[in-house]
Amino acid sequence: AAINFLERLCLTWMFFFMMCVAEKTYKQRFLFAKLFSHITSARKARKYEIPHFRLKKVENIKIWLSLRSYLKRRGPQRSVDVVVSSIFLLALSIAFICCAQVLKGHKTFLNAAYNWEFLIWEAALLLFLLRLASLGSETNKKYSNISILLTEQINLYLKMEKKPNKKEQLSLVNNVLKLSTKLLKELDTPFRLYGLTMNPLIYNITRVVILSAVSGVISDLLGFNIRV
Numbered sequence: 001a002a003i004n005f006l007e008r009l010c011l012t013w014m015f016f017f018m019m020c021v022a023e024k025t026y027k028q029r030f031l032f033a034k035l036f037s038h039i040t041s042a043r044k045a046r047k048y049e050i051p052h053f054r055l056k057k058v059e060n061i062k063i064w065l066s067l068r069s070y071l072k073r074r075g076p077q078r079s080v081d082v083v084v085s086s087i088f089l090l091a092l093s094i095a096f097i098c099c100a101q102v103l104k105g106h107k108t109f110l111n112a113a114y115n116w117e118f119l120i121w122e123a124a125l126l127l128f129l130l131r132l133a134s135l136g137s138e139t140n141k142k143y144s145n146i147s148i149l150l151t152e153q154i155n156l157y158l159k160m161e162k163k164p165n166k167k168e169q170l171s172l173v174n175n176v177l178k179l180s181t182k183l184l185k186e187l188d189t190p191f192r193l194y195g196l197t198m199n200p201l202i203y204n205i206t207r208v209v210i211l212s213a214v215s216g217v218i219s220d221l222l223g224f225n226i227r228v
Helices: 002-037 042-048 058-073 078-105 113-143 147-162 164-186 200-222
Strands: none
Touching (some): 002 058, 002 113, 078 113, 147 164
16 A cells, blocks of 8 residues: 555656646746737836847848747647646646546445545646646737837838838738738637647547546436537
């Protein structure tokens, strides 16, 4: 019993240590995204002591897009995505086991000690996934903030009225900003859950297996068939 307890304790510590590393990476990504969104604002750039430049030249737009691409790839990517995907699959597996146990006998579900352990693990994993989902959502909002480009376009239109002699040059910059706006909209990947890695395999497992199990549990508890 003591050896079993120590093994569970060590495995739990290792697992939650990897989760803390993944959360630290997500926090770092959010910090980079937050500072990146302040580059084009003189007041915020001065406040956070970061470089500042306006998107009024084609060279500046090129630097802005290159910096955005570099920051999004900075830090561990594949390893953290594997950890988050593994946590998500583990949470789905525990949820499926709990649903199966409820279907087997919902009145005696809480009588077994291992079911309480499953519920504690599920609650901890869900809290962690919600935390990552929140950080991922805020990070995506910072990087996908199209209002920055729209603000720069308005500034260019105002400059065209003040400086008609530079209208051709400013029109070129404005066209590049429009293309950049379309590019940022196209870069949004379809398999994303608030920033968490969601490849097609995980998506299909979630849709078919887990929703079927939840549908069976609801039908058993309510007494009539419900298809989710």
